[in-house]
Amino acid sequence: MEFGALIKFYRTQKGMTQTELAKGICSVPHLSKIENNSKEANEETISLLLERLRISIEEMEEKEEQIKILFRELNGNINFYLKDEIDETYQKLKNIEHLIPFSKHFYICELYKYRYLLFKGLFEEAAAQRDLLYKQKKNFSQHENYLFRYYNAIFLILKGQYKNADDILDTLYTETDHETTSGEFLYHRALVKSSLEQTGHAIHFGKMALQIFMNQHNFLRILHTLMMLGINYTQSNIYEEAEGCFQHLIRNAELLKEEKMLPQIYHNMGFLQNKMKNVKEALYYYEKSLALQPNLNQHYLVTLYSIGVIHYSLQSFEKAKECLQEVNSLSKELGNKKYRLLADFYLLHMATPLKALKYLEAKVIPFLEEANEHSDDLTRFYKMLSDHYNENGMVNEAIKNLNKITGGLL
Structure with a gap:
């Protein structure tokens, strides 16, 4: 604890002069040096x-130890993604934040904030x-x-x-x-690699993070x-590995009642099943996902579109039309041009x-190419046009x- 700064803070807060505080204890110049931390005083003074x-x-020493414990607790709660506990710990720190500038943990506190x-x-x-931190x-x-x-x-990342x-x-x-790298750091490393579509690196760092989280019994981060x-x-x-991940996710998210995660898990399992050509299984998981989502957001839009396309592939055209008309309407409401174009194409x-193939070539594909969209969508449409021609x-x-599919190797 920085007692000099602490003494100055409380002296000023109580409206005392240096003369009043120092009387009978030490000289005023000595007190001034103590307050400015330019001279160490003995414990008795x-x-x-x-x-x-x-x-x-x-x-004061107990409060300094409490600050240290609360920092450790806040960091642990964030790493374990315990939302309620994070707010409770942060509030405890707020209650004693007036002491933090006099402790040894000032910069750590500002970093954790x-x-x-x-x-x-x-x-x-x-x-x-x-x-603020950059200046310090x-x-x-x-x-x-x-x-x-x-x-x-x-x-x-955010x-x-x-x-x-x-x-x-x-x-x-x-x-x-590397041996001391935390699971949280490795998770963020994997997340970035995934976002950059460097799947090999994402899997490598993800598996390292998963092992640490499993050793810690960090259940939510295991799911993430x-x-x-x-x-x-x-x-x-x-x-096979992907299916194993999603099956494990479904079991544990249901047990932990992670209702916010379940729609995303079901959607990704549906996407996987569709890639594996298991269209009926894909439809089952997409519909489970859709049933848990509010209907005025981008996630609902994507899942509904996926269902519409599967009905189209199964030649269930009435169901496909019903889904894709809703996609068209909702995409306009949400201002999502991509899914408006896609829905328009399938409806046409x-x-x-x-006419639909001309629309695909003139409108849909140029938009997807410019937006650098997922290759799966573009590959399907390139193949469709190639077959037509x-x-x-x-x-x-x-x-x-x-x-365009082979990268010019034909």
């Missing part, structure tokens, strides 16, 4: 000054806290500097700036001892990591196939679209 201020030195604001999604406040970073210890850079990477976040995490991973692994196994066509294709003897146009 400190004790007498605090006694006159009606402050217990033992109580930054992490808390990021966890809560309070981006403007987090940005202001980041700027020259005073950071090595560990504090590590935390500041790591939390900046999390900030960038803002969708994955490449910049990856650069920071890559540097930190290189600088630190399994979700990410399942998605990346799916993208890598490692279907059920009515006038030739091939059937009509337009070989050059057919090859042109096939080349």
Whole structure:
């Protein structure tokens, strides 16, 4: 505890002059040096000054230990994703925050405040806290500097700036001892790699994070990591591993009553089954996902579109039309151009196939190419156009679209 600064704080708060506080204990110049931490005082002098201020030195030392414990608790709650407990611990820290500037933990406190604001999604406040910390970073210890850079990477992840976040995490991973890297760090490393579609790296770091979370019995983070692994196994066509992840997720999310995660789990399982050509199983999981979602958001829109396309592939055109008309209407309401174009294409294709293919080539594919959308969607449409041109003897146009699938190797 920085007793000099603490004495000055409480003396000023109580409206005492240095002369009044120092009388009979020490000289005023000596007190001034103590308050400015330019001269160390013996324990007896400190004790007498605090006694006159009606402050217990033992109580202050207990408060410093309490601050240390609360920091550890806050960090643990964030790592275990315990939302209610995080808020409770943060409030306890707020209740004694007037003491933190006099403790040894001032910068750590400000860093954990930054992490808390990021966890809560309070981006403007987090940005202001980041700027405040940046001005103080020259005073950071090595560990504090590590935390500041790591939390900046999390900030960038939340803002969708994955490449910049990856650069920071890559540097930190290189600088630190890999053996002591936390599960949380490895989870964020995997998350960034997944967002950059580097599925091999995402799986590598995800498996490392999963092992640590399993050793810690960190159940929610196990679910989050399994979700990410399942998605990346799916993208890598490692279907057996992906299915295992999603089956484990379904069992445990249902047991833990993680109702917010279940729609996403069911949707991803549906996507996997569709890639495996198990369209009826895909439809089953998509419908389970849809039943748990509110109907005015982007996730509902994506799931409903997926259901419509499956009904189309099964030639259940009335059901497909019903779904895709709702997709069209909802996409306009949500301002989602992609799914409006896709719904328009399939609805047009059920009515006038030739016009639909022209619409696909003129509107849908250029939009998806410019938006750098998932290759699965584009591959399906390139193949559709190639088949159409091939059937009509337009070989050059057919090859042109096939080349887009193969990368020009034909």
